[in-house]
Structure formats: C-alpha cells, structure tokens
Amino acid sequence: MIGIGSDHAGYRLKEEIVKHLESRGFSVRDFGTCGPDPVDYPDIGLAVAEAVARGECEKGIIICGTGIGISISANKVPGIRAALCTDSYMAKMSRLHNDANILAIGERVLGPGAALDIVDTWLDTEFLGGRHKNRVDKITAIENRYLKK
DSSP, X not given: OEEEEEOGGGHHHHHHHHHHXXXXXXXXXXXXXXXXXXXXXXXXXXXXXXXXXXXXXXXXXXXXSXXXXXXXXXXXXXXXXXXXXXXXXXXXXXXHTTOOSEEEEETTTXXXXXXXXXXXXXXXXXXXXXXXXXXXXXXXXXXHHHHTO
C-alpha cells in the first residue's frame, strides 16, 4: 500500500500519480486533498507520515508546490525518512543509500513526465543495506536521542 497526499499546490500532480500507480498495480491510500481549495501542507504531510510510521502504508508520496514544506513536516514524525527529489538520480540514491520511506516532490518544480519517472525510479529501487544500514541506524539513533528529552 502506497500512501499519497498533497496540498492544493500539488493536487493535480497527485491525481496523475494516483492513476499511474494504480495502472502499475499498486494499492493506493489517498490522504487528500480532494480538490484545489487551499489546505495546509503540514496536515497532509503528517497524515501520510503517520500512516507510514505505523506500518499502515509501506511507503508514501507527498506533494506540495515545491516539496520543501511537506517534506519538512513529514520528517518530524519518528521513523520517517522523507526525501525531496527533483530528478531520478536523487530518487534512486534516496532509496539505495538512505532507505527513504517517503518521496516528496513539487508540482511547481516538475512536469508530470519527470515526476512519474522519479516515482517509478523511487519505487523500483531497493535499499542496499550493508554500510548504508549502519548510516541509517545512526540517523535513527539521533532521532531516538532527541525523543528521550
């Protein structure tokens, strides 16, 4: 199950990505928004991130105008590694080396073709583990240190 959500600035791209994911056979859980009326990206980023952190969704995709605000919001949830990607190379590396569990993109930054290529690359790339797992574990340790305060 892929969780997906956007604010109003990412709504059109979200709708295209949902169709694309379903055409590839993915189950999709849509966290909104359901139209172009203004909504706050932190609310959507939080909803998707919490679903991924709880294991209700295997991965998540979040979209706002630039992808910046919604990725910052999602990364506040423990266990989330949301990667803002503007090209397929970044998407590939975010999975290979960082085990990103949420992809963030911006509708105002990318055209639909590039966005779908990024989504496909991100979904089709597996985490390498090995020395990269040690680094991801260090990120988790930092997170846990601040959760204990």
